[in-house]
Amino acid sequence: MSTLDITAPAFAPRVPATRLRLTARGRRVLAALAALPAVLALAFAIVSGGGALASGEGGAPAGAFTQVTVLPGDTLWSIAQDAAPSADPRDVVDEIIRLNALSSGALVAGQTISLPVDIASR
Template structure:
């Protein structure tokens, strides 16, 4: 018998280890999945923080606000006319509603409202 016939040549695939589907996932797929999740988290983090200064700069100039105590018989129309006489009363009423989180036009005497002023 020749010595060449008894020698086995081992290659990388025949080293005695055979990866099944789960093993290939753990060896290749899981690290790739972790990298994708980390990249998405980094993109979300830096994307949100990168947009924050731009969002803050779009607000525009701040408007001045004053407080008014509601008197007996006062309406939002009257208060809007006194607080910002040069502005549109409808817009001023909407702004008063936003500033005070009003759900309607019901006011109580003694109630304190924040109102926009001309300025």
């Protein structure tokens, strides 16, 4: 007579992990995909507004601005309303932030900021 012993194996065979191998063409494709957002942002900046800024369109000479010293209690909103009462203060505040390269809307008394000359004509 024969006996049959049915038992599960003590361990599962391990499948070796494969390494990702990039060819030269694969590296070029990944580099192009990584650079794509920067290229698109640059193209959008050129198409959307860079041309008008470079041509100096608008009534004022290119780069014309006035200097204002911030007084205690002044905010960007109050300065924008004083500079261009007939314009939307949100647009004027945005222009002031871009012109002065401000990282936030916080101002310090005694700070000198620049205002575009053409905002008073709005």
